[in-house]
Amino acid sequence: MSANVESERGFRDILGAEAESLERLVAAARNHFERYGYRPIILPVVEPTDLFARGVGATTDIVEKEMFFVSDGHTHADQLGDLCLRPEGTASAVRAYIDQGFDKSDPLQKFYYSGPMFRNERPQKGRYRQFHQIGAELFGAALPAADAEVIAMLRTYLESVVSAGRFTLRLNSLGCAVCRPEYVRRLKTFLAANRDALCEDCRRRIETNPLRVLDCKNESCRAILREAPHLTDSWCEACKSHFDSLLQRLKTRKVDAEWDQWLVRGLDYYTRTVFEVTAEGLGAQNAVAAGGRYDGLVELLGGVPTPALGFAIGVERLALVTGANSVAPRPKIFLASTSETTRTTAEQWADTLRRELPAVGTSVEVWTDLGGQGLKRQLQQAGKLGCAFTLILGDREVSEGKVILRDMKKSTQEDIELSIESLMRRLRERLGL
Numbered sequence: 388m389s390a391n392v393e394s395e396r397g398f399r400d401i402l403g404a405e406a407e408s409l410e411r412l413v414a415a416a417r418n419h420f421e422r423y424g425y426r427p428i429i430l431p432v433v434e435p436t437d438l439f440a441r442g443v444g445a446t447t448d449i450v451e452k453e454m455f456f457v458s459d460g461h462t463h464a465d466q467l468g469d470l471c472l473r474p475e476g477t478a479s480a481v482r483a484y485i486d487q488g489f490d491k492s493d494p495l496q497k498f499y500y501s502g503p504m505f506r507n508e509r510p511q512k513g514r515y516r517q518f519h520q521i522g523a524e525l526f527g528a529a530l531p532a533a534d535a536e537v538i539a540m541l542r543t544y545l546e547s548v549v550s551a552g553r554f555t556l557r558l559n560s561l562g563c564a565v566c567r568p569e570y571v572r573r574l575k576t577f578l579a580a581n582r583d584a585l586c587e588d589c590r591r592r593i594e595t596n597p598l599r600v601l602d603c604k605n606e607s608c609r610a611i612l613r614e615a616p617h618l619t620d621s622w623c624e625a626c627k628s629h630f631d632s633l634l635q636r637l638k639t640r641k642v643d644a645e646w647d648q649w650l651v652r653g654l655d656y657y658t659r660t661v662f663e664v665t666a667e668g669l670g671a672q673n674a675v676a677a678g679g680r681y682d683g684l685v686e687l688l689g690g691v692p693t694p695a696l697g698f699a700i701g702v703e704r705l706a707l708v709t710g711a712n713s714v715a716p717r718p719k720i721f722l723a724s725t726s727e728t729t730r731t732t733a734e735q736w737a738d739t740l741r742r743e744l745p746a747v748g749t750s751v752e753v754w755t756d757l758g759g760q761g762l763k764r765q766l767q768q769a770g771k772l773g774c775a776f777t778l779i780l781g782d783r784e785v786s787e788g789k790v791i792l793r794d795m796k797k798s799t800q801e802d803i804e805l806s807i808e809s810l811m812r813r814l815r816e817r818l819g820l
Contacts, residue, residue: 554664
């Protein structure tokens with residue numbers, strides 16, 4: 388016998404209650420975002436590697452360490468692939484925005500998307516090599532009112548699926564192309580003076596990506612960084628005004644947010660506003676959502692200069708906070724039959740019940756016998772499925788113009804009239820629909 392083929396480390400099957408929980412988080416996001424005027428966009432899983440090297444940043448961890456490259460049939464084993472599995476959604480959304488010509492014809496666009504992303508990193512709690520994100524991107528809006536609306540949309544969505552008090556929203560401003568270079572110069576001077584006390588990654592980033600040093604989780608580095616120059620001291624008047632207005636608008640909207648002067652995020656494309664939502668109980672990797680403004684990315688990828696901002700939510704991490712098995716069970720009904728004639732009736736009635744018995748927030752789950760089992764086995768199957776009620780269509784009962792409705796939890800039963808109308812009326816009463 389051949390050995391089983393197992394899934395690759397960091398890739399997994401998701402099924403049962405957890406799969407239902409993830410799907411419902413995505414469905415809730417879709418319904419919520421569309422109230423703000425967002426529309427779906429379906430992005431390809433495979434993209435040009437250069438899209439992320441240019442957009443996310445060639446010196447970021449994502450591009451340097453975490454890409455899954457895809458062979459195009461011409462790439463040698465010792466070369467980076469020209470294609471890759473997408474590690475995030477924003478750069479792809481920007482590419483699509485430019486490809487469709489929106490930057491030239493109709494700049495104001497709102498998109499949302501969901502699906503798998505891929506990063507070759509060490510798997511840990513809530514963090515996998517294939518993971519799922521819900522993302523939203525707003526193009527063509529430069530005012531702080533846009534930042535406030537995007538953050539409020541994220542916050543109200545999370546409040547709809549997460550218990551109150553379970554998460555914290557932090558935000559900061561990274562400045563702009565006018566004022567950030569001066570801060571980077573000051574930061575590099577400080578880091579160079581403390582180079583020997585920094586970890587290997589931080590020493591390497593002094594020249595390639597000094598802002599990423601501020602995001603280091605190494606305790607010895609964090610102790611040194613407490614003395615680093617503050618980004619806020621280098622803000623130009625326009626960036627200061629933008630951030631002050633954002634804080635005021637969030638306060639007006641009653642959105643609680645903490646100003647974290649060390650929050651920088653790990654992607655090169657961010658400008659001005661950045662934000663992150665963290666949750667309890669996830670350990671060191673506790674972010675469930677993050678985003679910010681990326682006003683230069685459309686131009687960097689070849690489009691007309693266009694202000695833009697967005698965010699992404701880690702679906703698996705959010706499910707850990709909400710509870711992967713917290714899906715409310717659907718009401719289940721089993722239609723048992725004892726002959727070919729009654730089986731045909733059961734199948735017809737089952738289709739009618741599936742159409743006509745909606746429940747709040749979900750649907751009634753209706754089962755019939757598909758294996759040609761006897762009545763005893765069908766009742767056992769109904770019990771195993773956790774059905775609330777079983778309708779028994781027996782030949783004798785049908786000949787008498789009635790059927791049996793059995794309460795599976797109470798082990799009681801009653802006769803009802805042989806008609807789908809009578810059955811639906813009684814089920815609505817018993818299910819409280």
